[in-house]
Amino acid sequence: MNSSLGKVLIAAPVHQVLVDGLKNLGYQCITEEQITQTSASGHIAGCVGVITSTRLQLDSTLLDAAPLLQWIGRMGSGMEVIDLEHAAKRGIVCFSSPEGNCNAVGEHAVGMLLALIRHISWSQSELIDGVWRRDENRGIELEGKTVGIIGFGHTGAAFARKLAGFDVRLLAYDKYHPGGIPPHITNCNGLNEIFAEADIVSFHVPLLPETVSYFDAEFISKMAKPFILVNTSRGQVVNTMALDLGISSGKVMGACLDVFEQEPVTKADSALRTVIERLVRLPNIIVTPHIAGYTFEALYKMSQTLLDKITLFNLQQEK
Numbered sequence: 001m002n003s004s005l006g007k008v009l010i011a012a013p014v015h016q017v018l019v020d021g022l023k024n025l026g027y028q029c030i031t032e033e034q035i036t037q038t039s040a041s042g043h044i045a046g047c048v049g050v051i052t053s054t055r056l057q058l059d060s061t062l063l064d065a066a067p068l069l070q071w072i073g074r075m076g077s078g079m080e081v082i083d084l085e086h087a088a089k090r091g092i093v094c095f096s097s098p099e100g101n102c103n104a105v106g107e108h109a110v111g112m113l114l115a116l117i118r119h120i121s122w123s124q125s126e127l128i129d130g131v132w133r134r135d136e137n138r139g140i141e142l143e144g145k146t147v148g149i150i151g152f153g154h155t156g157a158a159f160a161r162k163l164a165g166f167d168v169r170l171l172a173y174d175k176y177h178p179g180g181i182p183p184h185i186t187n188c189n190g191l192n193e194i195f196a197e198a199d200i201v202s203f204h205v206p207l208l209p210e211t212v213s214y215f216d217a218e219f220i221s222k223m224a225k226p227f228i229l230v231n232t233s234r235g236q237v238v239n240t241m242a243l244d245l246g247i248s249s250g251k252v253m254g255a256c257l258d259v260f261e262q263e264p265v266t267k268a269d270s271a272l273r274t275v276i277e278r279l280v281r282l283p284n285i286i287v288t289p290h291i292a293g294y295t296f297e298a299l300y301k302m303s304q305t306l307l308d309k310i311t312l313f314n315l316q317q318e319k
Helices: 016-025 037-044 060-064 084-090 098-117 120-128 154-166 192-197 217-222 240-249 270-279 296-318
Strands: 006-010 027-031 047-052 071-074 093-095 146-150 169-173 200-203 227-231 252-257 285-287
Touching: 006 016, 016 027, 016 296, 027 047, 037 047, 037 060, 060 084, 071 296, 084 093, 093 296, 098 120, 098 154, 098 227, 098 252, 098 285, 098 296, 146 154, 146 192, 154 169, 169 192, 217 240, 240 252, 240 270
Parallel strands: 006 027, 006 047, 047 071, 071 093, 146 169, 146 200, 200 227, 227 252, 252 285
Antiparallel strands: none
């Protein structure tokens, strides 16, 4: 064990396996889970590593406040919280851990979808209020439906695996990794096949300039059939105002949303908050507060994944 590798700022909830592992490697861990953007520069100044999630924006200013920084570990997958270009210029290596929570996201997406189409949450809320309605809560089945998966990385692939037993037809489109789609899933060269045939559309894409408002009024207009939207990727992928219009028109039959354009929703601007507050009260909307990948098991797996990658980084540095 090297006892002088330097300080690591842990600015996110992690499993103890990561803390213990970093200490065994020779790092001194400083845990600040409730860190703020304002106070971060003081904590990060002498660190060689940072573990983060969504609390911090590791922009160029914050990166430059850490002249000793060698690596950043991201709990989860969203690398938009890091200025990757500036990090690369500084020679800072960035790790993510989508392998750790993809199963959780896949399960959650299926769970939301089933809750929506079988009216599970809505009928429960009615029963709590003393209302017994069977005919009105008659649901539909997944069997025989066509599901379009946009983005086929770790989470898109996990969602597909969870759906495998439901006898659905799967279409997948991935602009960045088209070769990673298995042969039993239809590999789409673009979105046209999804537009023409999908009953359900699920997003599993990173947040990039080109994926902001990926789902908008134009996307809705190109869909041949009324459909259900699932979004467990990033909130800004779905334009909320366009979704609202799609729901009102009936073109969007329902939506499962784990993420929102502004989070937390309680602090969103008034116009957006008003729309979201109306949508979440509809019987054909299922929402959760960005918890798809936030299971106890995922916390462990993400932590272990990062530890493995940091350990490998150290071994490579020693060669």
